[in-house]
Amino acid sequence: MRILLTGRNGQVGWELERKLAPLGEVIATDRATLDLADPDAIRRAAREAKPQVIVNAAAYTAVDQAESEPELAMQINGIAPGILADEAKRLGALLVHYSTDYVFDGEKATPYVEDDPPNPINVYGKTKLEGERAIQGFGCRHLILRTSWVYGPRGRNFLLTILRAARERPELRVVSDQVGAPTSSLAIARATGEILRQSSGRAVFTGIYHMSASGQATWYDFAVAILAEARLPTPIVPISSEQYPTAARRPGNSLLDNSKLAATVGTRLPSWREQLTGVMAELRRA
Numbered sequence: 419m420r421i422l423l424t425g426r427n428g429q430v431g432w433e434l435e436r437k438l439a440p441l442g443e444v445i446a447t448d449r450a451t452l453d454l455a456d457p458d459a460i461r462r463a464a465r466e467a468k469p470q471v472i473v474n475a476a477a478y479t480a481v482d483q484a485e486s487e488p489e490l491a492m493q494i495n496g497i498a499p500g501i502l503a504d505e506a507k508r509l510g511a512l513l514v515h516y517s518t519d520y521v522f523d524g525e526k527a528t529p530y531v532e533d534d535p536p537n538p539i540n541v542y543g544k545t546k547l548e549g550e551r552a553i554q555g556f557g558c559r560h561l562i563l564r565t566s567w568v569y570g571p572r573g574r575n576f577l578l579t580i581l582r583a584a585r586e587r588p589e590l591r592v593v594s595d596q597v598g599a600p601t602s603s604l605a606i607a608r609a610t611g612e613i614l615r616q617s618s619g620r621a622v623f624t625g626i627y628h629m630s631a632s633g634q635a636t637w638y639d640f641a642v643a644i645l646a647e648a649r650l651p652t653p654i655v656p657i658s659s660e661q662y663p664t665a666a667r668r669p670g671n672s673l674l675d676n677s678k679l680a681a682t683v684g685t686r687l688p689s690w691r692e693q694l695t696g697v698m699a700e701l702r703r704a
């Protein structure tokens with residue numbers, strides 16, 4: 419299987435390059451070798467690589483910055499996935515793409531299923547929804563995997579921010595009124611590899627799937643668990659979203675219902691707590 423991967427230096431992309439390697443040849447690109455803001459570069463890369471599978475792990479993920487750079491965010495998250503989809507269709511390739519819980523407004527009282535109507539409340543969510551729609555519109559074989567609260571041992575993420583802050587500050591204040599499922603980049607990459615292995619590159623499973631960690635936590639719960647794992651005694655005070663203003667609004671409920679993935683593909687990600695223990699062990703080894 420020949421796989422064209424974008425975003426190799428991102429949290430998920432980095433793990434994917436390693437986890438997909440046993441499946442065949444992985445042509446891994448970064449921003450320097452394939453800039454998603456350049457439509458011609460996307461078409462050129464796809465036509466040169468002639469992959470059976472395109473895995474798009476690149477994205478504009480700076481949620482707050484997106485509020486002041488909506489055009490760039492839309493180019494990368496909304497338009498580029500459509501160009502990848504167009505090329506995938508020409509090649510008869512499967513496009514694997516990642517999306518987000520932020521396509522929802524967070525007003526639902528229970529976890530979101532794939533068919534719930536999206537209603538993003540920030541620019542990032544709007545651009546990611548646009549990307550989903552572009553892919554569906556081009557009609558290539560595709561898998562859109564919506565995940566949430568991604569973190570890992572490298573990159574910019576909540577885990578590393580909390581560990582740094584806990585060493586520098588006498589006390590942390592963390593939002594406790596947003597609920598979701600912290601999902602590790604490693605778990606996402608493993609599950610993606612498993613799905614591709616099962617489908618052997620053919621689009622046995624197509625469409626949108628929710629793929630986040632089992633269980634639920636607030637950012638406060640997540641921070642408490644991180645400090646417990648790291649054995650750091652810094653006190654953490656739970657606060658409301660209102661007490662922590664950000665440029666972009668966040669949904670109150672970010673929970674995704676993963677039943678469809680489990681029922682169709684037989685894949686269920688471990689609990690967020692179990693994933694955290696694994697990532698902390700990797701950090702200790704590094």
Ligand SMILES: NC(=O)c1ccc[n+]([C@@H]2O[C@H](COP(=O)([O-])OP(=O)(O)OC[C@H]3O[C@@H](n4cnc5c(N)ncnc54)[C@H](OP(=O)(O)O)[C@@H]3O)[C@@H](O)[C@H]2O)c1
Nearest residue numbers: 425427428429430449453454455476477479516518565568
């Ligand atoms: N992070 C989350 O909490 C979260 C939550 C839900 C869903 N997701 C989705 O999961 C996927 C993977 O996210 P992640 O957390 O791994 O993101 P990440 O760590 O921010 O990595 C994104 C990668 O995309 C690359 N990129 C940005 N602009 C690019 C461009 N114009 N051309 C080529 N590459 C570009 C970045 O390159 P540079 O290294 O050069 O900046 C980076 O390597 C994304 O689709 C994201 O929307 C993420």
